[in-house]
Amino acid sequence: MIKNVSLGQYFPGNSIIHRMDPRMKLVLVVAIIVLIFLMDTLVGNLVVFGFLVLTIILSRVNIKFVLRGLKPLWFIIILTFVLNTFFYSGGTEMFSWWVFRVSEEGLMNAVRLAVRLIFLITATTMLTLTTSPIALTDGIESLLKPLKRVKFPVHELAMMMTIAMRFIPTLIEETDKIMKAQTARGAEFDSGSIFKRAAGMVPLLVPLFVSAFRRADELAFAMESRCYNGGEGRTRMKIMHMHVRDFIAMAVVAGLIVFAAFGF
């Protein structure tokens, strides 16, 4: 019933990109996003394109998964493209019809924006495809550490994110089980009017909430019985290390930024 859930769309693998330090990946993705906005020329965009293609090749992620990440955004991409093409004021006119007027600059602008959007999504998709959700939260926690100085609950936040992510597959599995059990008793989740469907969700949602609360309770109990009392003095099983590959990646991105700064 619930098929093909790729959680946080992580694509398991052991490539050089997968093995990079999550902290470095996070920082570099932010840098790449800035870079994408800086690049304004054809050459610049080609360079970014080349960089992204290289990342995809190195990560050995199936290209289908990268494109799947773009799927939900096709609508927005096409919409911005159309709006920019037809409603760009000024510029040299290419052709016009009724109230529509297409100019050379308008078309260029539309292409540029669409390409930019695709690049942005690809870059962030590559991050989530090659980094497991747990590694990602670990990285975020580590990067946010300085905020502890201003009493920001970094560890608690990261722990909540980790637990939430840990339980997504469990809850999906649970939903699937309860759905099957209720379907076997004659419940229907995929037919009828929208109101009927909403009412039909009750036999699914009530047991799901009950089990979520039960699990939360059990988990809290299990954590406390293993002496969990917050982040203070807690050591890690997996300590993150920067390796040569991380610095190489950093150098490449830094190079691109310099390249962009010199006006390409």
Added chain:
Amino acid sequence: MSIELENLTYTYMPGTPFEARAVDDISLHINDGEFLGVIGHTGSGKTTLIGLVAGLLKPTSGRVLIDGADIAEKSYDRKALRRYIGVVFQYPEHQLFEETVYKDIAFGPKKTGVPEEEIEQRVRHAMELMELDFDGVKDLSPFELSGGQKRRVAIAGVLAVRPKVLILDEPVAGLDPKGRTHLMNLITHLNSEGVTIIMITHSMDDLAEYAHRVIVLNGARLVMDDTPQKVFLKEEELRGIGLDVPYVARIASALRAKGINVDNDVIRLDELEGAVKRLMTGKNGASGSGGNA
């Protein structure tokens, strides 16, 4: 009425790195009124198989035919299918959701189109079968019951539909000895009234005691399909795939190892008792029909 599985195959998440074949080319004929036991170690595809039989999963390939009609067809009457096959999943108490026990048990009959005036009688009967006090329990919230009672309410909810085929996925897991005996007695009682039983279990003893036929799954494939006597003869093979034989069969083989002549198709307690009695009374006549006691 009979159920026919034709080259049934089911693959989870096809085309992803998580792709896994849970049921692989299984063909099977399930007779009316049969008590079919399904065994296999964890992850061998038992639960997926019953999901397919009950029409809750759509086969990747192959067909499930009930009286010759493919249940995956759009034209197949869903409600009739739900009335025909009832499923008690593992930990059925997790499916409770209504405000009162009565409403929860009435949910299945209502959804499968049982006439309104018949529902109360059905709920009452199902509760009696599950040894629940109708007047005392019907207005309670299912969430304030004990674990064992919750399970009984959940099973009553399935029985109230009065299915012709009852599928049970480890129904006695986590029950106390009294609850186990009651439930197993109830299942055999329903079976004697003509209800086809398909039961997944890890209890070889229960199967030896009650099943007419046992199928063994290993790595998504059907590896054995025979009477419990014949299946439990293959002790080595069963152990090789993480399963075991009933304790009676183990006692019988221990006796044989000591040179005491007990037939090797002895798997039930009463059979063993008969065989031992014969050995003690007529010291010579033990070789013949040990299994007919």
